[in-house]
Amino acid sequence: MMGLLYSTLAIFRIELHRILSARMIWLVGLVFFLPSLTFFLRPPPLGPQQSLLLYAFVLYIYYQALLPLAALLYASSTIRDEQDQRTLGYLLLRPTPRWLILVAKFFACALVLTTLSCASITWCHVAYWKLKGATLPAGYHHLPTLGWALALAVAGSFSFLAVFSVISTLFRRALVAGLIYAFFIETVLTWVPAMVARLSCVFYLRSLLLRPPFGDPSLQKRIEEGMNLFEVPSRSTSSISLLLVTLVCIILSSIIFTFREYAAQSES
Amino acid sequence: MSVSIQLKGLARWYGRVVGLIEADLQFASGVTGILGPNGAGKSTLLNLVTGQIRPSRGSVLIDGQTIWNQPALYGRIGFCPEGDRFYWTMTGLQFVTELTALHGFSRHEAEAKARRCLSKLGMSDSMHRRINTYSKGMRQRTKFAQALAHDPDILVLDEPLTGTDPQGRRLLIDEITTLGESGKTVLVSSHILHEIEAMTDQVVVVHQGRIRASGSVSEIRNLLxxxxxxxxxxxxxxxxxxxxxxxxxxxxxxxxxxxxxxxxxxxxxxxxxxxxxxxxxxxxxxxxxxxxxxxxxLEAVFDYLMAGVSARLRGSLR
The missing domain is CATH 3.30.70.100 (Alpha-Beta Plaits)
Structure with missing residues (x-):
């Protein structure tokens, strides 16, 4: 049992080293801090409600575009880069179950992605509400507002990483497959009426963003109507859906990784 | 501990390309050379033996157990792959430590084993340097160290002497020979006969995806x-x-x-x-x-060997 723990930690460390020593982390970090420029380029709206709307819009850019993109970059590189550098054989030829290799890699990616996204969202919060002096509407406080945004970033990071892990274990060109998925499922479908939108993670993240467990319900209602949103699921439905997507996708990618033959592909 | 490796009707195709076909062999303790020109099927054979790829037909048995997708057996194998396969920004010590820790050792234990192994291979001074600053010979020794550090029963070495300097070559040859003498099952591939000859007298000749002969080096040397x-x-x-x-x-x-x-x-x-x-x-x-x-x-040598004396080889060496 301890042996398994040690080997899992070793894979975690290797993956972390791989991610942190790659140039991609600088690129992702830079892109993650770009939305905060919005607040510096234009003054905050006069009213607290408009200020909240602008803040929510910027957060939505994170969940709709930046998180999936960063998750795709990391999830697709976990296997592909090891195959390209032909180091995957080292991991597969160790007495560690293959599913555990993937899970350890997943958590290393999740750690990096959540750290980056939480840092940039915190910076956004400080920049907008403190440095630029925007005012929060009644019923909203800094700590819960920031806490909710961070919780969604963590939930989004895990669910997107899990979804793209499945894609990366299935396809050699995971980046292309992931981009197609991100465009059609996580962008186009989220605005399609009826049940179709429920196939995307962004739909649930958006629902959670619109319905925090604090604040003014009537304001939330007005925003939903203003955005022409069809049916917004409850917080618990959205949270459980994201959790299930994450778990199912991790299990699925672990199964695929266990039975696929990666070494042969890299040799041939 | 002595371990037997048995290949039973082993075959592997890559789509329509034959990687290896009709391999029936048994490897016992000691050093066995796998000799063949580039593209002969040596790496396919070693990848099958180490369970990295699934046989299209037949099986590889390690002490009677099938190797494919059996992580428990992988702990008994040390594999030194061909070519440069590294986490380039790690130091040599970090690389060997992490890969040894993957065998279930704590980081502390793994590092002690890695240090011991790298020092034995003459890397005491350079183990703290990043791998991307290493010479080819140093990289070969680092790869060899990661295969050896957890003290496996079976060592599978794919072209371990490629690019090594004379001193490093001598060091590796001595180490491989000692491991074979200590009762470990060591498989070493090479496309250079005198490299194999320096390590062992037992050789398996692979050509065009087939095991053409197995026996003593001296008999093949006479033919060459x-x-x-x-x-x-x-x-x-x-x-x-x-x-x-x-x-x-x-x-x-x-x-x-x-x-x-x-x-x-x-x-x-x-x-x-x-x-x-x-x-x-x-x-x-x-x-x-x-x-x-x-x-x-060399390719011509193998063609010569296989075309003219194939029957003779099978008769005399098998």
Whole structure:
């Protein structure tokens, strides 16, 4: 049992080293801090409600575009880069179950992605509400507002990483497959009426963003109507859906990784 | 602990390309050389033995257990792959430590094993440097160390001597020989006969995806003695060297190219040329940049071996 723990930690460390020593982390970090420029380029709206709307819009850019993109970059590189550098054989030829290799890699990616996204969202919060002096509407406080945004970033990071892990274990060109998925499922479908939108993670993240467990319900209602949103699921439905997507996708990618033959592909 | 590896009707295709076919063999303790030209199927054989790829047909049994997708058995194997496969920004020590920890050792234990192993292979001074600053020979030794650090029963080494300097080569050959003598099952692949010969007398010849022969090196060496090998020498004004080499009994011909800057020597006994070359170069005071056994002629050697004496080999060596 301890042996398994040690080997899992070793894979975690290797993956972390791989991610942190790659140039991609600088690129992702830079892109993650770009939305905060919005607040510096234009003054905050006069009213607290408009200020909240602008803040929510910027957060939505994170969940709709930046998180999936960063998750795709990391999830697709976990296997592909090891195959390209032909180091995957080292991991597969160790007495560690293959599913555990993937899970350890997943958590290393999740750690990096959540750290980056939480840092940039915190910076956004400080920049907008403190440095630029925007005012929060009644019923909203800094700590819960920031806490909710961070919780969604963590939930989004895990669910997107899990979804793209499945894609990366299935396809050699995971980046292309992931981009197609991100465009059609996580962008186009989220605005399609009826049940179709429920196939995307962004739909649930958006629902959670619109319905925090604090604040003014009537304001939330007005925003939903203003955005022409069809049916917004409850917080618990959205949270459980994201959790299930994450778990199912991790299990699925672990199964695929266990039975696929990666070494042969890299040799041939 | 002695371990037996058994190949039963083993075959592997990559789509319509044959990687290996009809392999029935047993490897016992000691060093066994896997000899064959590039693309012969050596790496496929070693990947099958280490359970990295699934057989299309047949099976590989380690002490009676199928190897494919059996992580528990992987702990008994140390694998040194061909080519450069590294986490380049790690130090040598970090690389070997992490890969040893993957065998279930704590980081502390793994590091102690890694240090011991790297020191034994002459890497004491360089183990703290990043791998991307290593020479080819140092990288080979680092790869070898990660295969060895967890003290496996089976060692599978794919072209471990490629790119090593003479000192590193000697070190690795001695280490491999010692491991074989200590009762470990060691499989070493190479496309150079005298490399294998320095480590073991037991050899398996692979060519065009088939196991063509298995037996002692000396018998194959005898067959090769009648086949002219080609050596390429690059340097300045090699004409006197070409003339001097013609006086050696085993040299069939010498050819000068590029205004005497490149010399091709055909010989029935490559070793006899290699033996006298340093002395000749010194006495003639010639500047030599490179000496290389031509790979293309090696392919021809195997074709020669397989075409003409295949039946004889099977009869005498199997």
């Amino acid at each position: 003695d009648h086949f002219p090998m080609q050596i390429r020498i690059s340097g300045d004004n090699l004409r006197p060297l070409a003339q001097a080499l013609l006086s050696i009994e085993d040299v069939v011909s010498t050819e000068l190219h590029q205004n005497g800057r490149q010399l091709f020597v055909k010989t029935r006994q490559a070793s006899s040329v290699y033996r006298v070359l340093p002395e000749l170069i010194c006495s003639l005071q010639i500047i030599v940049e490179e000496i290389e056994g031509e790979d293309s002629s």
